[in-house]
Amino acid sequence: xxxxSVANNGSAYFPNEPKGPxxxxxxxxxxxxxxxIEEISQVHDIGAVKxxxxxxxxxxNYLVDADxxxxxxxxxxxxxxxxxxxxxxxxxxxxxxxxxxxMMNRPAxxxxxxxxxxxxxxxxxxxxxxxxxxxxxxxxxGSDANEVAYKLAxxxxxxNLPRVNGDFTExxxxxxxxxxxxxxxxxxxxxxxxxxxxxxxxSLSTTxxxxxxxxxxxxxxxxxxxxxxxxxxxxxxxxxxxxxxDRCIEEVEHILxxxxxxxxxxxxxxxxxxxxxxxxxxxxFHKLQATLKxxxxxxxxxxxxxxxxxxxxxWAHEHWNLPTxxxxxxxxxxxxxxxxxxxxxxxxxxxxxxxxTWMGDxxxxxxxxxxxxxIREKDLLQNVKTVGDFVYTSLEKLAEKHPGKINNIRGxxxxxxxxxxxxxSAARDAFVGRMKMNGINIGGCGVAAIRLRPMLxxxxxxxxxxxxxxDELI
Amino acid sequence: xxxxSVANNGSAYFPNEPKGPxxxxxxxxxxxxxxxIEEISQVHDIGAVKxxxxxxxxxxNYLVDADxxxxxxxxxxxxxxxxxxxxxxxxxxxxxxxxxxxMMNRPAxxxxxxxxxxxxxxxxxxxxxxxxxxxxxxxxxGSDANEVAYKLAxxxxxxNLPRVNGDFTExxxxxxxxxxxxxxxxxxxxxxxxxxxxxxxxSLSTTxxxxxxxxxxxxxxxxxxxxxxxxxxxxxxxxxxxxxxDRCIEEVEHILxxxxxxxxxxxxxxxxxxxxxxxxxxxxFHKLQATLKxxxxxxxxxxxxxxxxxxxxxWAHEHWNLPTxxxxxxxxxxxxxxxxxxxxxxxxxxxxxxxxTWMGDxxxxxxxxxxxxxIREKDLLQNVKTVGDFVYTSLEKLAEKHPGKINNIRGxxxxxxxxxxxxxSAARDAFVGRMKMNGINIGGCGVAAIRLRPMLxxxxxxxxxxxxxxDELI
Numbered sequence: 009x010x011x012x013s014v015a016n017n018g019s020a021y022f023p024n025e026p027k028g029p030x031x032x033x034x035x036x037x038x039x040x041x042x043x044x045i046e047e048i049s050q051v052h053d054i055g056a057v058k059x060x061x062x063x064x065x066x067x068x069n070y071l072v073d074a075d076x077x078x079x080x081x082x083x084x085x086x087x088x089x090x091x092x093x094x095x096x097x098x099x100x101x102x103x104x105x106x107x108x109x110x111m112m113n114r115p116a117x118x119x120x121x122x123x124x125x126x127x128x129x130x131x132x133x134x135x136x137x138x139x140x141x142x143x144x145x146x147x148x149x150g151s152d153a154n155e156v157a158y159k160l161a162x163x164x165x166x167x168n169l170p171r172v173n174g175d176f177t178e179x180x181x182x183x184x185x186x187x188x189x190x191x192x193x194x195x196x197x198x199x200x201x202x203x204x205x206x207x208x209x210x211s212l213s214t215t216x217x218x219x220x221x222x223x224x225x226x227x228x229x230x231x232x233x234x235x236x237x238x239x240x241x242x243x244x245x246x247x248x249x250x251x252x253x254d255r256c257i258e259e260v261e262h263i264l265x266x267x268x269x270x271x272x273x274x275x276x277x278x279x280x281x282x283x284x285x286x287x288x289x290x291x292x293f294h295k296l297q298a299t300l301k302x303x304x305x306x307x308x309x310x311x312x313x314x315x316x317x318x319x320x321x322x323w324a325h326e327h328w329n330l331p332t333x334x335x336x337x338x339x340x341x342x343x344x345x346x347x348x349x350x351x352x353x354x355x356x357x358x359x360x361x362x363x364x365t366w367m368g369d370x371x372x373x374x375x376x377x378x379x380x381x382x383i384r385e386k387d388l389l390q391n392v393k394t395v396g397d398f399v400y401t402s403l404e405k406l407a408e409k410h411p412g413k414i415n416n417i418r419g420x421x422x423x424x425x426x427x428x429x430x431x432x433s434a435a436r437d438a439f440v441g442r443m444k445m446n447g448i449n450i451g452g453c454g455v456a457a458i459r460l461r462p463m464l465x466x467x468x469x470x471x472x473x474x475x476x477x478x479d480e481l482i
Numbered sequence: 483x484x485x486x487s488v489a490n491n492g493s494a495y496f497p498n499e500p501k502g503p504x505x506x507x508x509x510x511x512x513x514x515x516x517x518x519i520e521e522i523s524q525v526h527d528i529g530a531v532k533x534x535x536x537x538x539x540x541x542x543n544y545l546v547d548a549d550x551x552x553x554x555x556x557x558x559x560x561x562x563x564x565x566x567x568x569x570x571x572x573x574x575x576x577x578x579x580x581x582x583x584x585m586m587n588r589p590a591x592x593x594x595x596x597x598x599x600x601x602x603x604x605x606x607x608x609x610x611x612x613x614x615x616x617x618x619x620x621x622x623x624g625s626d627a628n629e630v631a632y633k634l635a636x637x638x639x640x641x642n643l644p645r646v647n648g649d650f651t652e653x654x655x656x657x658x659x660x661x662x663x664x665x666x667x668x669x670x671x672x673x674x675x676x677x678x679x680x681x682x683x684x685s686l687s688t689t690x691x692x693x694x695x696x697x698x699x700x701x702x703x704x705x706x707x708x709x710x711x712x713x714x715x716x717x718x719x720x721x722x723x724x725x726x727x728d729r730c731i732e733e734v735e736h737i738l739x740x741x742x743x744x745x746x747x748x749x750x751x752x753x754x755x756x757x758x759x760x761x762x763x764x765x766x767f768h769k770l771q772a773t774l775k776x777x778x779x780x781x782x783x784x785x786x787x788x789x790x791x792x793x794x795x796x797w798a799h800e801h802w803n804l805p806t807x808x809x810x811x812x813x814x815x816x817x818x819x820x821x822x823x824x825x826x827x828x829x830x831x832x833x834x835x836x837x838x839t840w841m842g843d844x845x846x847x848x849x850x851x852x853x854x855x856x857i858r859e860k861d862l863l864q865n866v867k868t869v870g871d872f873v874y875t876s877l878e879k880l881a882e883k884h885p886g887k888i889n890n891i892r893g894x895x896x897x898x899x900x901x902x903x904x905x906x907s908a909a910r911d912a913f914v915g916r917m918k919m920n921g922i923n924i925g926g927c928g929v930a931a932i933r934l935r936p937m938l939x940x941x942x943x944x945x946x947x948x949x950x951x952x953d954e955l956i
Contacts, residue, residue, distance in 0.1 A: 040597070047600035051608050051617055053592075055833035060597040063587040064579075074597035085590040086839045093587050102582035105538075111581070111849065112572040113537040114818065116559040118527075123514070123534040123548035126521035134525050143525055148622035149840060155682050159699060166698030181693040187701035191693070195700050207838055208629050209702070210683030219655040219665070220834045224640030225633060226669050227661035228683075228700055341839065344588065359529030360694045364681055365560045365815065366623060375585065 021386065021465040022068030022092055028473055029070070029447020030078045036444055038075035066093035069463060069470050071449055079444070080473055083451035087281070087313050087461035090342040090379045091388070095465075101378040110371040117146070117367035125370075132345065132373030136380045138311070138323040140333025141349035143356075146368025150312035150340030151206025154275065156362060157336045157348045158197050158210055161273035161306040163357040165195065194269035196228065198260070198305070200235040200276055202283030202454070205310055214275055217283040217454075231267050233259045235280055236288045240416040253292040257299055264303040273306040273335075278324035279419075281313040284454020285427030287418050290328045297330055306335040316342035317383055317464050320393035320423030327422070342464075344379065345372035388464040389423075395471050396423035399460065402475045403428065406482070413482045424466060427459045442481045448474060495860065495939045496542030496566055502947055503544070503921020504552045510918055512549035540567035543937060543944050545923055553918070554947055557925035561755070561787050561935035564816040564853045565862070569939075575852040584845040591620070591841035599844075606819065606847030610854045612785070612797040614807025615823035617830075620842025624786035624814030625680025628749065630836060631810045631822045632671050632684055635747035635780040637831040639669065668743035670702065672734070672779070674709035674750055676757030676928070679784055688749055691757040691928075705741050707733045709754055710762045714890040727766040731773055738777040747780040747809075752798035753893075755787040758928020759901030761892050764802045771804055780809040790816035791857055791938045794867035794897030801896070816938075818853065819846035862938040863897075869945050870897035873934065876949045877902065880956070887956045898940060901933045916955045922948060 032038070037045060037059040044060040065072040069092060071081040081089075091098065101107060115122060122128060133144040145160075147153040171177065177190075184191025199205060199214035206212065207221055213228040215221055236253045239245035264271060276296065280286040300307045314324035316339070321327055325334065333351055340346035347368060383389065400420055407414035412431060419426035430436035436456045443450045453459045462470070506512070511519060511533040518534040539546040543566060545555040555563075565572065575581060589596060596602060607618040619634075621627040645651065651664075658665025673679060673688035680686065681695055687702040689695055710727045713719035738745060750770065754760040774781045788798035790813070795801055799808065807825055814820035821842060857863065874894055881888035886905060893900035904910035910930045917924045927933045936944070 044595075044597045044600065048595060048603070051600055051603040052595075053617075053619065053830045053836070055830065056592040056837050057595060058593045060599065061589065061594045062597050063583055063589065066587065071594075085588070085594060088588065088590065088839060094583065095586060098586040099582050102585045103577045107585070108573050108576035109537055109568065111576045111585075111845075112569060113540065113567050114559070114562065115535065115537065116562065118530040119532045120535045120545075120559060121518075121522060121526075121531060123518045123536050125534065126518065126525055129522070129525045143527075145527065148626065149838065151838065152622065152626070152682065158683075162700070163698050176693070176697055180697055184693050184696040184698075184701075185690055186706075187687055187696075187703055191697050192699060192701040208626065208682045208684060209632075209687070213661055213683070216659055219650070219658050220832070222658040222661075223650055223654055223665050224637050224658075224669075224835070225666060226636070226702055227658075227666040228702075229661055232660070356527045356529065358694070361698070362527070363530055364623065364625065365562060371585075 020469070021467060025068040026070050026078050029080045031445060031447050032077055033075045036073060036075070036077055038073075038077065041074040044074050063093065068092040069466055077447070079447050079449040080470060081449045082460050082462040082466065082474060083449050084461050084463050086341075086451070087318070088341040089463050090316055090344070091382045092463055092465045095382070097382055098375070098378055101374065107371060107374055110374055114366065115370065116365055117370070118363050122370060128370055128373050132377040133347065133349070136322055137349050138333065138337050139326055140351055141337055142351045143353065144347050144349055145362070146345055146347040146373065148366070148369065149206070149346050150338065151208045151211045153312070153338040153340055153346045153348050154205045154214070154308070154310060155208055155210045157275070157308045157338050158273060159362055160336065160348065160350070160355050160357065161197070161308070162195050163361050164306070164355055165270065165272045166193065167357060196230040196267060196269055196271045198231050198233065198263060198271050198274040200280070201232050202235055202280050202286055203275070203277055204280070204282035205275055229268075231263045231271070233263055235286055236292060238287060240418070249289070253288060253295070257292070257295045260296065260299055264299070264305060271303075271305050273308050274300050275308040275310050277310045278314045278327075279319070279422070279425060281459065282453055284457050285418055285459045286454070293325070293328045294330060297334070308336045308338065309334045310338050312338060312340045314425065315339045316379070317389055317392055318342070318423055318461065319425045320389055320396055320421070322383075322389065324422070324425070342379070344375045345369065383464060391467065392423040392464055395466055395468055396426065397421070398468060399424060399471050399475065400426055402471070403478075406475065406479055409479070410482050424460055424462050427453070427457050430456045430458060432456055439482060443477060446477055446481060448477050494943070495941060499542040500544050500552050503554045505919060505921050506551055507549045510547060510549070510551055512547070512551065515548040518548050537567065542566040543940055551921070553921050553923040554944060555923045556934050556936040556940065556948060557923050558935050558937050560815075560925070561792070562815040563937050564790060564818070565856045566937055566939045569856070571856055572849070572852055575848070581845060581848055584848055588840065589844065590839055591844070592837050596844060602844060602847050606851040607821065607823070610796055611823050612807065612811050613800055614825055615811055616825045617827065618821050618823055619836070620819055620821040620847065622840070622843065623680070623820050624812065625682045625685045627786070627812040627814055627820045627822050628679045628688070628782070628784060629682055629684045631749070631782045631812050632747060633836055634810065634822065634824070634829050634831065635671070635782070636669050637835050638780070638829055639744065639746045640667065641831060670704040670741060670743055670745045672705050672707065672737060672745050672748040674754070675706050676709055676754050676760055677749070677751060678754070678756035679749055703742075705737045705745070707737055709760055710766060712761060714892065723763070727762060727769070731766070731769045734770065734773055738773070738779060745777075745779050747782050748774050749782040749784050751784045752788045752801075753793070753896070753899060755933065756927055758931045759892055759933050760928070767799070767802045768804060771808070782810045782812065783808040784812050786812060786814045788899065789813045790853070791863055791866055792816070792897055792935065793899045794863055794870055794895070796857075796863065798896070798899070816853070818849045819843065857938060865941065866897040866938055869940055869942055870900065871895070872942060873898060873945050873949065874900055876945070880949065880953055883953070884956050898934055898936050901927070901931050904930045904932060906930055913956060917951060920951055920955060922951050
């Protein structure tokens with residue numbers, strides 16, 4: 009299997025990919041898939057299974073299911089596959105001594121890092137960090153990463169509280185062991201309505217997308233502000249949208265002035281993904297940053313879903329051109345490793361205040377290095393931009409052709425990170441089902457949205473197949 | 483490199499291991515280690531670094547540091563390395579097609595499991611599950627695993643609350659989006675003083691070992707009971723110890739009767755590790771289980787550190803011979819994969835109530851399969867028992883020889899999961915430092931304890947080296 013350089017020259021990234029989707033069974037999952045699910049049920053929960061996959065046979069942008077159905081995948085394992093199934097460069101890297109040693113001698117990184125950990129973290133994170141970010145804390149998942157960002161913000165605040173002789177008080181040390189104040193203070197993280205930041209107990213307290221994520225679980229009494237609900241097309245509603253964004257910033261300001269406990273940080277997605285692919289203008293984020301700075305509240309950008317290239321920039325927030333970098337940027341998904349970027353060494357707390365057994369996974373750092381190398385060497389950001397622009401303008405035409413079916417198209421100039429609203433939740437779900445049975449694995453989000461989350465190796469010829477199926481089945 | 487069957491026959495598991503430790507530098511880290519730390523500091527926090535390691539050169543029970551010092555490792559990356567550095571069977575498995583495909587095509591397991599996921603989960607978890615456990619939820623780390631166990635217990639409670647037409651109420655759905663009751667109810671997890679269950683926001687609310695873990699962080703108002711503080715030698719203090727354990731059970735009962743909100747679950751380590759290697763009798767755990775059952779509170783056993791063989795049983799709680807299995811058992815560390823075992827399908831909540839992008843990592847499930855195979859084929863549990871008994875009785879002799887230096891020896895009949903108390907915290911830290919400079923990497927826990935956490939391939943000849951160094955340096 010050889011890989012040809014792509015991006016604009018029209019050659020196929022995966023020469024051995026199927027020419028197109030093919031569906032052989034009358035349902036997906038078909039008989040073999042259903043049998044596999046029944047078996048899985050004997051050992052594991054199957055409540056959310058869509059269909060079992062043959063990962064050995066899947067290649068590039070194409071997913072092969074247990075029944076041999078071949079689907080063009082524009083959902084990519086919930087936006088996590090960066091450069092195609094069974095990417096030959098990655099498979100080769102997986103079998104290297106470097107990877108095997110990292111996998112089978114997994115270190116307690118905080119205590120006993122590999123002697124070349126500086127190089128590994130440099131090549132596996134810092135070399136492609138968002139502009140202005142200098143340091144990294146690795147974690148295990150996006151939820152973990154966000155929680156670590158919250159902890160760093162809270163510890164930064166707490167460690168710098170004025171104290172008589174500098175050290176923590178006996179009362180602080182004693183009360184924290186009982187989960188009570190002042191040692192365990194009430195301190196909050198501000199998030200936005202419809203935001204999604206994970207489902208562990210701290211991250212879940214900032215997640216505000218759907219009741220199914222939150223119902224039945226205790227939560228911290230942390231505040232939420234409205235995220236702008238923009239009207240489309242943007243050109244038509246400039247005045248209304250600016251008023252809406254100003255209203256949201258005023259609400260942030262109001263919360264920061266009035267919340268019942270200190271707010272250590274504010275977290276926001278550049279594009280609210282799970283919550284419906286909601287966008288805001290660059291100006292909104294400029295104003296948000298300025299407001300947070302004024303109140304000494306740290307600014308965390310959650311790039312778990314938007315990072316690693318799918319908006320045509322390595323990091324979605326780079327589109328904003330902020331005057332100074334955000335305090336922290338969290339990552340996971342396509343990165344395969346997860347963690348937190350930061351640029352101020354003062355965010356490092358005292359030894360062991362942030363610590364856990366593994367502190368990340370060098371194996372996944374090695375993987376990230378190869379993914380980033382592939383993005384660079386194959387000029388995949390340019391590919392994403394070009395294909396994304398093509399998809400966006402084609403969708404605009406399809407929207408005209410099918411009135412009322414493709415509404416509020418979002419993601420102009422944001423690579424392939426594109427979404428639109430169907431007429432209703434039911435219409436969206438039915439459309440996703442029809443697409444699947446016609447060989448396109450596509451995902452929804454929010455109430456009635458379709459979100460496109462193809463890989464970075466999604467090319468013009470794949471886009472043409474996708475668009476013709478949308479045209480046919482919308 | 484060949485592997486010989488071990489356990490009792492005296493042959494070396496790793497024929498190519500060093501004959502013993504060797505330290506060449508006057509400090510650890512030496513000059514090369516210090517230079518590596520300085521480099522790491524440019525990209526990563528170094529607050530907790532002990533010394534950088536050459537993982538390529540480390541073999542079996544021996545860690546090689548950046549300066550070429552060779553240390554016998556009885557701490558094993560905070561108890562996580564199961565069968566030796568650069569275990570040849572594991573290295574071979576790491577380079578298999580199976581592992582490469584799992585690594586580079588990481589699925590969103592909840593939605594798109596591999597078609598053979600039933601077999602993978604069976605061989606990677608169920609085949610060596612604690613007695614009575616039938617199902618698994620994989621997670622990313624021990625902290626995650628505990629939080630998922632809490633969530634499952636809370637959802638089980640919440641989903642089964644009596645409701646007029648069965649479905650959640652509109653009020654529940656609305657209020658949970660604001661983090662408020664009744665949708666986000668106050669509901670607690672009971673844990674024990676000195677317990678350690680992780681450092682994410684939910685797990686941290688049950689962790690009660692040291693202020694450095696907790697200070698400055700908000701916490702849920704969850705209760706803690708005293709864990710028995712047994713007196714040693716156990717034979718001498720049977721009456722006092724039974725009274726102490728009864729007192730703790732009464733406190734549990736009191737908390738369950740009086741806490742200000744419902745308690746969904748209770749979590750306990752079979753041996754409190756981070757908190758000081760605190761043991762309790764089998765009877766204590768029988769009584770605890772009975773008390774929890776009476777109150778319909780789910781019983782979670784945290785086997786993150788104790789599981790996978792180091793007590794001479796695959797799972798430490800199997801020593802208890804409970805009449806019925808615990809409701810959930812959590813695992814991580816030596817398992818490499820992490821997660822929750824359970825045996826009642828009713829603990830599976832509604833679809834998407836427990837869900838996240840990755841839902842575990844098939845690569846680490848494959849690794850667990852090979853680790854378990856190695857344990858079985860090389861009869862490593864028997865090795866752990868035999869060597870553990872030898873270490874325990876030898877320590878008793880050393881305690882007599884060095885009065886006041888080796889106190890409260892713990893872990894009789896619990897394999898190599900052995901600990902003792904030094905005279906003081908300072909004496910413990912100084913001893914750990916002397917051992918390191920003499921080629922033994924050993925760990926502390928609690929206030930003044932030394933905990934032995936060797937790998938499962940720690941044999942008689944390694945134990946003799948360890949014991950002679952203790953004799954020399956205590």
